Amino acid sequence: MLITPFWFGQRQLKAEASGDDCYRITGPNAPERFLGIRKTDDGRYVAFLRGQKEGGDEVVTGANFPTAYDAWEAAFELYRAREIV
Numbered sequence: 001m002l003i004t005p006f007w008f009g010q011r012q013l014k015a016e017a018s019g020d021d022c023y024r025i026t027g028p029n030a031p032e033r034f035l036g037i038r039k040t041d042d043g044r045y046v047a048f049l050r051g052q053k054e055g056g057d058e059v060v061t062g063a064n065f066p067t068a069y070d071a072w073e074a075a076f077e078l079y080r081a082r083e084i085v
Contacts, residue, residue, distance in 0.1 A: 003069075005076050011084065018053055021068075025079060035079055037071040045071035049078045058082075 002015055002023060013027035015035070022036035034050040045065040048057040059078050065071040 002072065005073075005080075007080065007084075008076065022053070024053070030083060033079060033083060035075045037065075037068060037075055039068075047071045047075035047078055049075065049082060 004013075004015060008015075011027055011030065013025055013030060015023040015025055018024040018034060019036075021038060022034055025033045025035050031051075034053050034055075035048075036050075037045050037047050039045055040063040042063065044063040045068055046061050046063050047065070048060040050056070051058055059082060061071075061074050061078070065074060
């Protein structure tokens, strides 16, 4: 189950599953984006943000996250920094 940050609900955003470890983010006054994580060969995680489900990554973190939870936090921060601030 995806755990969203506090500000996510305040912005009336919604997350719909859009594949393995990928969610479609929508909401009022917010562009549609696809947020996700993926596991690397060394067992760490990266977070990414896309404009289209099958499109290339617009923003991606390094493989710095030891857990999926940490990577999801980073993914939401990518979204917040890019689309809200």
